Amino acid sequence: MQERPETYDPTRYERPSVTVDVVIFTLISQELHVLLVQRRHWPFDGFWAIPGGFINMNESLRDAARRELEEETGVRDVYLEQLYTFGEVGRDPRTRVLSVAYIAIVRADAQKIRASDESLDVRWFPVRDLPEHIAFDHDEILAYAISRLRSKLEYTTLAFQLLPEVFSILELKHIYEQILGEKLDKGNFYRKIKESDLLEETTLTREGRGRPTRLWRFRPERAGDKQFVFRWREDRK
Amino acid sequence: MQERPETYDPTRYERPSVTVDVVIFTLISQELHVLLVQRRHWPFDGFWAIPGGFINMNESLRDAARRELEEETGVRDVYLEQLYTFGEVGRDPRTRVLSVAYIAIVRADAQKIRASDESLDVRWFPVRDLPEHIAFDHDEILAYAISRLRSKLEYTTLAFQLLPEVFSILELKHIYEQILGEKLDKGNFYRKIKESDLLEETTLTREGRGRPTRLWRFRPERAGDKQFVFRWREDRK
DNA sequence: CTATGATAGTGTTGAAGCTACACTATAAAC
DNA sequence: GTTTATAGTGTAGCTTCAACACTATCATAG
Numbered sequence: 119m120q121e122r123p124e125t126y127d128p129t130r131y132e133r134p135s136v137t138v139d140v141v142i143f144t145l146i147s148q149e150l151h152v153l154l155v156q157r158r159h160w161p162f163d164g165f166w167a168i169p170g171g172f173i174n175m176n177e178s179l180r181d182a183a184r185r186e187l188e189e190e191t192g193v194r195d196v197y198l199e200q201l202y203t204f205g206e207v208g209r210d211p212r213t214r215v216l217s218v219a220y221i222a223i224v225r226a227d228a229q230k231i232r233a234s235d236e237s238l239d240v241r242w243f244p245v246r247d248l249p250e251h252i253a254f255d256h257d258e259i260l261a262y263a264i265s266r267l268r269s270k271l272e273y274t275t276l277a278f279q280l281l282p283e284v285f286s287i288l289e290l291k292h293i294y295e296q297i298l299g300e301k302l303d304k305g306n307f308y309r310k311i312k313e314s315d316l317l318e319e320t321t322l323t324r325e326g327r328g329r330p331t332r333l334w335r336f337r338p339e340r341a342g343d344k345q346f347v348f349r350w351r352e353d354r355k
Numbered sequence: 356m357q358e359r360p361e362t363y364d365p366t367r368y369e370r371p372s373v374t375v376d377v378v379i380f381t382l383i384s385q386e387l388h389v390l391l392v393q394r395r396h397w398p399f400d401g402f403w404a405i406p407g408g409f410i411n412m413n414e415s416l417r418d419a420a421r422r423e424l425e426e427e428t429g430v431r432d433v434y435l436e437q438l439y440t441f442g443e444v445g446r447d448p449r450t451r452v453l454s455v456a457y458i459a460i461v462r463a464d465a466q467k468i469r470a471s472d473e474s475l476d477v478r479w480f481p482v483r484d485l486p487e488h489i490a491f492d493h494d495e496i497l498a499y500a501i502s503r504l505r506s507k508l509e510y511t512t513l514a515f516q517l518l519p520e521v522f523s524i525l526e527l528k529h530i531y532e533q534i535l536g537e538k539l540d541k542g543n544f545y546r547k548i549k550e551s552d553l554l555e556e557t558t559l560t561r562e563g564r565g566r567p568t569r570l571w572r573f574r575p576e577r578a579g580d581k582q583f584v585f586r587w588r589e590d591r592k
Numbered sequence: 593c594t595a596t597g598a599t600a601g602t603g604t605t606g607a608a609g610c611t612a613c614a615c616t617a618t619a620a621a622c
Numbered sequence: 623g624t625t626t627a628t629a630g631t632g633t634a635g636c637t638t639c640a641a642c643a644c645t646a647t648c649a650t651a652g
């Protein structure tokens with residue numbers, strides 16, 4: 119370890135900049151969307167980017183992510199998870215920048231987004247149809263975030279976070295169908311979700327043509343170890 | 356975003372220090388061990404710590420982790436995976452330090468470790484019996500690394516990385532028993548591992564009292580999508 | 593007041609996979 | 623040739639799951 123003798127003083131050496139970027143997901147008309155901001159200035163001006171910013175010296179990474187999230191969407195107390203730290207040399211032409219990426223999931227009924235001085239525009243993009251030009255290595259970050267989210271949705275109760283406070287069982291089934299990319303059996307789905315005891319019946323219904331839709335609420339406290347409980351299928355090839 | 360006007364220049368603002376710490380696992384006499392170094396200087400002098408160091412400006416995070424790993428163990432080209440980035444304020448009394456933690460798995464037959472000027476001692480500790488006093492928040496990092504490793508071993512072929520180049524099927528079974536904490540059926544294990552087609556028979560045997568032990572080699576290329584193939588059991592409560 | 597259409601279930605069969613345990617086979621040492 | 627270890631095979635019973643047919647409920651349309 120010749121390069122780092124013990125006289126090493128971490129307060130003096132050259133340091134990288136560190137940003138916290140938050141990939142914010144939501145469900146809009148039954149489809150998974152992600153929030154992007156359009157950059158106003160160099161570098162990558164005009165390109166779409168994941169919202170984020172440099173960390174302050176007096177806040178934790180998680181606090182920085184929460185701050186970013188609130189700045190962009192106005193919401194707090196949502197699902198927030200660290201994704202990965204990206205640190206290739208040359209990802210930012212200005213200087214060495216590390217990016218600690220987070221994933222956030224915002225409920226379908228809380229999607230008001232705020233404009234910002236720094237950006238030309240802010241928009242929800244369906245993950246199936248992202249813009250072509252993405253700033254920095256944010257395309258890579260996005261791809262990783264989406265794949266991580268997909269796989270976590272398969273074996274956790276994260277899918278519930280995408281739904282509004284109250285929802286019908288068929289809406290939940292529809293989300294699982296989207297994620298898994300296949301049709302599920304209605305009867306079997308009812309059976310399994312009821313057995314899981316994760317839902318609480320509400321007195322609410324939603325009326326229309328046929329029998330009124332019964333609405334349910336997700337009870338995370340019944341999930342015991344929080345997220346890791348409901349899996350549609352046991353097998354995982 | 357008042358705090359970060361577009362005149363913001365990331366080359367000027369105050370920046371945290373960033374270390375890369377590598378939790379290095381190996382198998383010694385059928386038990387999972389982790390490498391720790393004993394610090395020589397302030398802060399936490401005399402305490403055991405995860406090997407690591409500050410990143411250089413011209414190397415990627417992964418390269419820094421690889422460098423650390425090689426400095427400590429002399430090996431390259433082993434399993435190496437980013438774990439998590441720890442960034443609480445005040446984790447290091449000297450200054451603001453972020454730590455990007457990696458997990459490495461070193462084969463059972465490559466465990467020579469090197470001394471260092473910076474440390475009093477370097478040692479493999481069984482994960483069941485770690486030292487009481489651990490530097491910084493490294494106890495938290497260790498706990499997270501161990502739990503992540505355990506759960507990944509359950510649904511990936513990572514366990515193979517813990518074994519030497521060639522090994523017997525009963526040795527592999529023993530590792531799974533250790534990880535899962537229960538006895539497995541010999542016949543069923545043979546059947547399942549053979550079906551998976553992950554092992555290649557070698558001409559080697561190891562002789563002793565009874566019938567010679569046939570030795571096998573792991574064929575990662577048969578695993579298709581690399582690590583995520585062999586799971587002992589399909590269910591995952 | 594009945595037909596329709598939507599949600600909300602129940603029942604059942606057959607296939608597949610897994611567990612447990614008994615049994616066989618092989619090869620070397622003693 | 624007996625012992626001891628690895629290296630398997632065979633199978634009954636259990637559980638889970640997919641598939642699909644069937645029933646029940648409730649409001650509106652007519």
